[in-house]
Amino acid sequence: GHVRLLPPQNVTLLSKDFAMILTWAAGQGYPPDVTYTVRYESQDRLDKWMKVPDCKNIPRTSCNLTCALSSLYVKARARVKAEWGQSRSPWVKSQFKDYYSDVELAPPVLSLKEKENSIHVSASFPLPACVESLTWKYDLNLWEAGSQDKKKYEGYFRKDTVIINTTALSGNYCFSARALYESISLKHSEFSQPVCVLLNHKG
Numbered sequence: 001g002h003v004r005l006l007p008p009q010n011v012t013l014l015s016k017d018f019a020m021i022l023t024w025a026a027g028q029g030y031p032p033d034v035t036y037t038v039r040y041e042s043q044d045r046l047d048k049w050m051k052v053p054d055c056k057n058i059p060r061t062s063c064n065l066t067c068a069l070s071s072l073y074v075k076a077r078a079r080v081k082a083e084w085g086q087s088r089s090p091w092v093k094s095q096f097k098d099y100y101s102d103v104e105l106a107p108p109v110l111s112l113k114e115k116e117n118s119i120h121v122s123a124s125f126p127l128p129a130c131v132e133s134l135t136w137k138y139d140l141n142l143w144e145a146g147s148q149d150k151k152k153y154e155g156y157f158r159k160d161t162v163i164i165n166t167t168a169l170s171g172n173y174c175f176s177a178r179a180l181y182e183s184i185s186l187k188h189s190e191f192s193q194p195v196c197v198l199l200n201h202k203g
């Protein structure tokens with residue numbers, strides 16, 4: 001006889017680290033080898049549930065939808081069902097969200113290149129390929145280790161390098177950055193872990 005699969009639990013569409021992700025939990029009494037299939041619909045084409053190629057018959061309980069979505073600006077929702085042998089659970093839908101206004105950012109990763117009398121700071125972002133064209137920016141803070149007095153460099157485009165003249169700096173200096181994104185409101189990530197370097201150290 002068929003085992004009746006209960007619906008997946010806690011189906012949630014959320015954004016984390018520049019991505020839109022559907023997450024859920026196994027329903028009660030699921031066998032260990034159950035798999036899941038995800039589809040999504042967008043508000044401009046309701047009742048047309050689109051397949052998500054990477055999220056068909058998967059064992060995991062999350063699906064990254066970022067680059068499957070047909071538009072980053074239109075609200076979409078997803079649904080998931082469980083499958084085991086011939087058994088299927090009912091579909092369970094998430095709430096609607098759109099990438100443009102709901103995206104949550106992650107801190108950028110800093111890379112420092114010391115040159116004579118200057119340091120070149122660039123930031124790389126852990127972005128999905130499909131959102132690279134959006135206008136990501138970053139803020140950079142610079143301070144002497146142990147000091148609360150931070151020099152701020154604000155609103156640089158993601159691919160810009162910040163060049164800081166280090167002639168007058170001597171000692172241990174720290175750098176930290178956050179990602180910025182302006183949609184309906186301005187949002188930003190947490191600041192990255194500080195990276196510290198000794199400048200003009202006369203050994």
